[in-house]
Structure formats: C-alpha cells, structure tokens
Amino acid sequence: MNALAAKMAPCQEACPAGVDVPRYVRHLRDGRFTEALAVVRERIPFPLVCGHACFHPCEAKCGRRQLDDAVAIRMLKRTAAEQGESLALAEARPASGRTAAVIGSGPAGLTAAWYLALQGHAVTVFEALERAGGMLRFGIPAFRLPDEAVDAEIVRIVQAGVKLRTGVRIASAQALLQQGFDAVLIATGAWRSARMGIQGEDSPHVLDGLSFLRRVKAGAAPRLGQRVVVVGGGNTALDAARVSRRLGAQVTQLYRRGAAQMPASAEEVAAALEEGVAIDYLCAPVRIAAGQVICVRMALGAADASGRAQPVPLAGSEYAIAADTVIVAVGQSVELPVPGASAGAAQVDPATLATDIGGVFAAGDSVLGPASIIEAIAQGRRAAAAMDSFLGGDGAIDRPAAADPAAAPIASARGTPRQQWRIIGSELRLRGFDLVEQAYDPAATAAEATRCLSCDLRDYAVEVNPAVCKDCGYCAEVCELGVFSRSDQFNAAGYQPAVADRSERCIGCLNCIYICPDFAITVTQRALQPTA
Structure with missing residues (x-):
C-alpha cells in the first residue's frame, strides 16, 4: 500500500529537535510501543528524560487545542520509552580515524557525542563533576527526573562508543586541540548563579x-x-x-x-x-x-x-x-573554557555553531544561556552535523526508522477529555523524593493517543471572500495555528479583509466558520497525494 505524503504537523514544527510526534503517537494508538520509541529516537537520544522533564513546547501548538485540550505528548513519549523494548543501536558508520572532544556531559554535549560516534568518529566527553549528566542529574530533583532515567540514557550513549571521563575539568578548549583532538565542542552548562x-x-x-x-x-x-x-x-x-x-x-x-x-x-x-x-x-x-x-x-x-x-x-x-x-x-550564566572569555554566551556562526577558533564549536547553554532540555538537545544535533562535516563527513546524522503504515486521520470526538495520569498525593510527596508522576498504562496510552488528530495527514483549503469580510478579526482570534492574517488591501466597503495565507496549517476544526458573522470563510478538505 502506498503511504500518504504527510505535511509537518504544528507539534513537530514546534519541537526544537523536530521529533515526528504524530507518527510515534499513531504507533502508540495501535499498541506498537517499540516502533513508537524508534521514531522518537530518530531525533533525540533522550526519550526517557524528555518523557519525564521536557517543557513540551509541542503541546502549546497541538492542533487538538482547537477542539479541547492538547494531547499529552510528553507523557506519551515517556510511555513509549518505558514500554518500548530495548532497541538495537543504530549501525555506526566505519571508523573515520578522526577524533572529537566534548566539554560537558549535559544534554547538548551527550547528544552531540552520540551522533558523532554513530558517524564513526572517536569521541571523548570530559565532565568536571563526579558523575555524567550535567543539569539533568544535578539540576533537576529526583521527584521530577530520577537518576535511573538519566543513567539508562547515558548507558546507551556509551554503548555507541562514546568515552566518558568524569572528574576532569577542562580549562582550555585549545589545549584539547593541542593534545591531538581534531575538533572540540564546548557544551558546558549554565552553572554560574x-x-x-x-x-x-x-x-x-x-x-x-x-x-x-x-x-x-x-x-x-x-x-x-x-x-x-x-x-x-x-x-x-x-x-x-x-x-x-x-x-x-x-x-x-x-x-x-x-x-x-x-x-x-x-x-x-x-x-x-x-x-x-x-x-x-x-x-x-x-x-x-x-x-x-x-x-x-x-x-x-x-x-x-x-x-x-x-x-x-x-x-x-x-x-x-x-x-x-x-x-x-x-539567573544563571556560563563559564567558558576559553582563556580570556568572560561568563556569558559563546560567539558562534549561527549556521554551524563554530567559534572563531578553528576546530572549536559550542552548543547548548554555552550559546543560548540557560535553556531547556529539548533546546539543548537540538543544539547538540546541530553541532554534531556541523562537526561531522568539519571532520570530513557528510553531516547527515539522522537514522530514520521505518515509516508507519498508510493511515487516515482517525481521532476521538471533540470534547473527549485528556487522559489524566496518576500523581501521588502532596502529603506523600513531602515524605521524600519519590517520583511524583506515574506513567500511563497501555489502555490509557491508547485512549490518549487516539485523541491525536494526525494533523500531518489532514489537508484543507481555506478561503476568505474579500468582498464580504468586514475585518472583525474573529477568525484570527479563534485560530491558534496562525492560518489567518490581515490583508494590506481594502475592499469596496473600506475594510481590510482577512487572508488565509497559511492555509496549509489548517486542521479542519471549522472554528473560523462557526464564528464568522459575515459567512465569508469556506474550508474544503483535500486529499493528500499518495507517494510510491
């Protein structure tokens, strides 16, 4: 059966690392936990960590918000990570003979190390603290992110061939180049208060x-x-x-x-x-x-x-x-391992994250300042691709999982409540550092995954009749997906009509039609074209 040519859903577009949310959620809907986990791992090496502690910008842009509440994307990711079977590591490319050093073992540094190792480079991560993990381990309490989750992700990264050296503080990135490393990534966290x-x-x-x-x-x-x-x-x-x-x-x-x-x-x-x-x-x-x-x-x-x-x-x-x-x-700032540098963000090429020191790159908090886990992971991905190119590779770091079967956008009805996960009571929480949130069971996972609209498989043409639109702006107010803007032209009645200039974002909720007092909007469903 031919697959459908999908568009990018708003949740995937909002994810800094570009995780293909609808695709892994459809696998969960159908009980394919291992396949769902494989899709998440296409873009991030920390599915379990993100399932616990990501600030989930994807949910803020979820198309389901047009109907009721956002899909619980973060918790579904955690369920995939906990229920999915341990997957074989992506096959690493042949050894390149090139070496890379990473300063810092937080999410940016370990993400870059993971992808560089899979590209065939010999990678060593240097961590000043006694255990790897950076902010993941020492900056987030165990009741939100347990050490066991961090450890499980790090073990997998080490299995990919990454060497970890803890308790080693690096004062100079240039010194690592002088020691023989071909490229260095500065990925120190924002530890200075x-x-x-x-x-x-x-x-x-x-x-x-x-x-x-x-x-x-x-x-x-x-x-x-x-x-x-x-x-x-x-x-x-x-x-x-x-x-x-x-x-x-x-x-x-x-x-x-x-x-x-x-x-x-x-x-x-x-x-x-x-x-x-x-x-x-x-x-x-x-x-x-x-x-x-x-x-x-x-x-x-x-x-x-x-x-x-x-x-x-x-x-x-x-x-x-x-x-x-x-x-x-x-507030927090970064202490950079570059002689003469003051605390603050590293100056990098915005396209490659390269510093002005040949062979030295920077990512994560070192570039952004205090950032979220998923933003740091996205920075680590960008750095890995650029460093791979610098080291003679092609910069293609992704390892795509198998596509899901052709599917129609099946979703539960408008008003279907979001599945609530169990949270231990506040009195019990205060007795220790036990994990507060308990993950979905398989039944709740399927029910919540069914709420996903599969926005990537929906395609609608939205048109505004400029002759009758009176520029009330209601359509733009009810559409959180940014389909509508205001025309810079006036119609015969002297109004600046709305324009559906981002029609591809429409998911067919029809809220704009329901609220338009002028009956100026039409929404027509189109069939996505099959691909071979």
Whole structure:
C-alpha cells in the first residue's frame, strides 16, 4: 500500500529537535510501543528524560487545542520509552580515524557525542563533576527526573562508543586541540548563579539555587532551619522551593513580577502550590539581615528588552519576611573554557555553531544561556552535523526508522477529555523524593493517543471572500495555528479583509466558520497525494 505524503504537523514544527510526534503517537494508538520509541529516537537520544522533564513546547501548538485540550505528548513519549523494548543501536558508520572532544556531559554535549560516534568518529566527553549528566542529574530533583532515567540514557550513549571521563575539568578548549583532538565542542552548562547585588547577600545562610540542588542530589543537603525564602521565578527557583519543603521547611517564594509573567512552567507552579509553597508576587528583596529578608512591593511598568513589563519598586512599601535560610535563583550564566572569555554566551556562526577558533564549536547553554532540555538537545544535533562535516563527513546524522503504515486521520470526538495520569498525593510527596508522576498504562496510552488528530495527514483549503469580510478579526482570534492574517488591501466597503495565507496549517476544526458573522470563510478538505 502506498503511504500518504504527510505535511509537518504544528507539534513537530514546534519541537526544537523536530521529533515526528504524530507518527510515534499513531504507533502508540495501535499498541506498537517499540516502533513508537524508534521514531522518537530518530531525533533525540533522550526519550526517557524528555518523557519525564521536557517543557513540551509541542503541546502549546497541538492542533487538538482547537477542539479541547492538547494531547499529552510528553507523557506519551515517556510511555513509549518505558514500554518500548530495548532497541538495537543504530549501525555506526566505519571508523573515520578522526577524533572529537566534548566539554560537558549535559544534554547538548551527550547528544552531540552520540551522533558523532554513530558517524564513526572517536569521541571523548570530559565532565568536571563526579558523575555524567550535567543539569539533568544535578539540576533537576529526583521527584521530577530520577537518576535511573538519566543513567539508562547515558548507558546507551556509551554503548555507541562514546568515552566518558568524569572528574576532569577542562580549562582550555585549545589545549584539547593541542593534545591531538581534531575538533572540540564546548557544551558546558549554565552553572554560574547570578547575584542580586544587595546587602547581606554574602551571609552564610544565603545559598545559590544550583549549588543547593546539587548538594541535595549528592546526599549532602544543608541544614535549612524552619523558614526558607526562595528568590526567583524560574524552574530552578521552584525546584529549590519544592526540595526545601521535602526537607521539612516552610517556604515562601518571592517573584518580582506577577503570576502571568512567571517563567516557570504552569505545571510546576501548580505542583509547588499543592505542596505548600507560598508564592509572593510583585515583590523583591532589598537587603538580607539576620533572620529576615527586607522586601519592597513592585508595580509593573513599561516593557523591558525582553518584552516583559519592567517591575518598579513602590516607595514606602518595605516589609520583612522571617527567614532562617535564603536561596537565590535569579539567573544563571556560563563559564567558558576559553582563556580570556568572560561568563556569558559563546560567539558562534549561527549556521554551524563554530567559534572563531578553528576546530572549536559550542552548543547548548554555552550559546543560548540557560535553556531547556529539548533546546539543548537540538543544539547538540546541530553541532554534531556541523562537526561531522568539519571532520570530513557528510553531516547527515539522522537514522530514520521505518515509516508507519498508510493511515487516515482517525481521532476521538471533540470534547473527549485528556487522559489524566496518576500523581501521588502532596502529603506523600513531602515524605521524600519519590517520583511524583506515574506513567500511563497501555489502555490509557491508547485512549490518549487516539485523541491525536494526525494533523500531518489532514489537508484543507481555506478561503476568505474579500468582498464580504468586514475585518472583525474573529477568525484570527479563534485560530491558534496562525492560518489567518490581515490583508494590506481594502475592499469596496473600506475594510481590510482577512487572508488565509497559511492555509496549509489548517486542521479542519471549522472554528473560523462557526464564528464568522459575515459567512465569508469556506474550508474544503483535500486529499493528500499518495507517494510510491
């Protein structure tokens, strides 16, 4: 049977690593866990890690959101990784005789090492800490990402031929070239914590968030006392707050903007609140004294360079919060292993990730600053392809799995609820570091996978009648897939009509037709063309 010529679904387009979501979800729908896992591994060597801890930008663009709730793509990935059988390693190319060094064993470094090894190059990864994994191991608490998951992925990478040297700090990338490596990748994580620059910050009872998380993961948790104040609004701050609760402290988290501007994921915020973390918004510490943090209230002003409203202190609004320990997590930066380089992002060619030092590349946090797991993996993929070309290869790093059988876009009806996975209760969570989320069973996996619309197998022609459209904008408001924009021309009635200039994104929800008061929109389904 001929397969259908699929288009790229919005979820795949949103994934920095380009994981073919609809294809692996269809395998799960039909109970083919091993085949689903093979599809995920086409693009990432960390399916289990991402199934636990990815911030899933794919779900934010899921076409199912046009009908009800996004498909639980992250949890389906975890199910594929846990239920899929152990697959044979992709066949490595013949030894190239070339060598590569990777500085840092986080997701970017290990991803690049994996692909370079499969290309036939001899790869050595240098890690300053005592165990490999970088931020995956030491920056994310075990209740979100257990060591066993990290270990399982690293074992597979080592089986591909990657050599790991832990406890080795590299101060100079050039020195590795001088030692005989043909190419070097800088993939150090953003381990340097930012400072607030306030009085009392150097007090012994003030800890930085990353060091705190690392100490806890290493089994050397510090004594916190009964009252902990955590400063910051990102995932590191939330993780520090949730860990502190598990260590028995009462926790107040301070964030200088409002809840809507908080960069941490909404899921993690909700979990922290369930576990008893109190979050105080629109406030900032101005000094730290013995047993307390002095704060001021903030108001949101004009947008800053990031596009977010700039917090402005309110005069006369000082107040104190009791604190035995203060944990600061207000930002991170990278210390680059290049002589004379200051903390910050490496300057690279945007196409190749090559630095201005011949043979030295950079990826992950070293380029992006603090980034997500999936963004780091995508950087590692790009670096591997560029380094392979530099080392004499063709830069083609993908190992495609078999295509799924020809399929029609079958999906459960509008309004079908998202399958909920089991989460252990908040009281039980606070007794230790047990994994909070429990994966789907096979029945729930099939039910959730059936909610997928297979957007890659849907093709619709969307047209707007410019003569009758009155530019109300409702179509663009209800379409989260970006099908509609506004014409730069006026019609006879003096309106700038809508234009369906991204018709290929349509998944056939018909929300635009339902809301259009002028009956100006038509949506016609087209048949995808079969390929040999």
